[in-house]
Amino acid sequence: MRITFYGGAQEVGRAAVLLDEGPRNVMLDCGIKLGEKTEYPLIHDDELKRIKNITISHAHLDHSGYLPHVYAKRNQPRIFLTKPTRDLMSVLLADYYRIHHGEREQRKLFSSGDVERVLQDARMQEYRETFNSDFKITFHEAGHIMGSAMTMVDNGRKKVLFSGDICMRKTRVLDPCERGLHADVLIVESTYGAKTDILPSYKDSYQKMIKIIRETLDKGGHVIIPSFAVGRAQEVLLALDDYMRSGALPQTRIYIEGMITKAMKIYRHNAIYANDDIKRRILMSEDDPFNSPNFHHPRSKTREDVLKEPCIIVTTSGMLSGGPVLFYLEKLAGDPKNAIVFVGYQAEGTTGSKVIAGERQIRIKDKEIKINCRVERIRLSGHADFNELLQFVKGVKGLKKVFLMHGEKTDLKDALENQYELVVPRLLDTYSI
Ligand SMILES: [Zn+2]
Ligand SMILES: [Zn+2]
Incomplete structure (x- = not known):
């Protein structure tokens, strides 16, 4: 199986990671990077046409905002997500559409029809219930926002766990992310990847x-x-x-x-x-x-x-x-x-x-x-802090290889390197796993 980072490598935003194995593939998240100007995953239209399945870890636009663009390019991959993710995406994508089309100089990159089709086509899956796309896939609770999911991909030989955004603390509304899952490879967020990133209670x-x-x-x-x-x-x-x-x-x-x-x-x-x-x-x-x-x-x-x-x-x-x-x-x-x-x-x-x-x-x-x-x-984050990320990684059973993404600081690499094969991927690089 090969893994390619079209976005979210050494940056926060536009999460888009492709797992593929011959004709079988799944894209993990499909986000944009919002800032002074919006940035998209660095995926060529021809490559995009090959993608048959997309899983969405949660509704935030840095994980879901590129979906209408995909549909606008006449691709209709299967989209898998949880119900709250679908519902929250309807609000966030509608707002993205409104703002996007309000900007004078923006080309018309997608229509409101594309947003609607994304929402209609999206297939809702429950936590902990395995479903089949090209691979066996299971969502697990991530604790970050309602419906947020970690994604386990199993190709029959290897298990790859994609964390999405995770929170390890119980919050007013949500339970913390699930712990102790079994995976060979972990792709983990590292928003708070600097050793000084310790959050108060x-x-x-x-x-x-x-x-x-x-x-x-x-x-x-x-x-x-x-x-x-x-x-x-x-x-x-x-x-x-x-x-x-x-x-x-x-x-x-x-x-x-x-x-x-x-x-x-x-x-x-x-x-x-x-x-x-x-x-x-x-x-x-x-x-x-x-x-x-x-x-x-x-x-x-x-x-x-x-x-x-x-x-x-x-x-x-x-x-x-x-x-x-x-x-x-x-x-x-x-x-x-x-x-x-x-x-x-x-x-x-x-x-x-x-x-x-x-x-x-x-x-x-x-x-x-x-x-x-x-x-x-006030520091009230929905993300795991530095120590919690360490704990999370160490809690994954059978783990051999770790990819750090969704972050700009990589002190985690030094802290974990002697125990796992650690990769801080670069944009557009492909690795075999
Ligand atoms: Zn998020
Ligand atoms: Zn995020």
């Missing part, structure tokens, strides 16, 4: 967040929490609601904006994929954590009302590249009473990363915004 992070929110509300200020639509937003919202119920936070309105609302509905519909605490709350009581009375959904007409009294606003986009957060920044960021609390990953070069680095005059979509308010960052 969720408890410590949330306590820090609560303190900042309390201090801001006490002063009569507003708290803006910029967030991605899928993943961190649901975790943070359920935590805020819990702290309000327990009295750790004062009763305040929590406003939810942007695609987060749609993603919350999908989380609720797929609650069977949540951890037992959530399922119990929904099944055994009337207490539905996704529809808490503390949550409010302003319409564009009522946005001005949100500004009137102290409150918490959780809104897209997470890296301040656009979305409703822009409106709130314009109105609120100039006032030192208010606070911006970042909770998610900030890619280099994004406005979010600049604000965290101390820039106080920003420009978003032709608007100058002055930041005089408090700026804080």
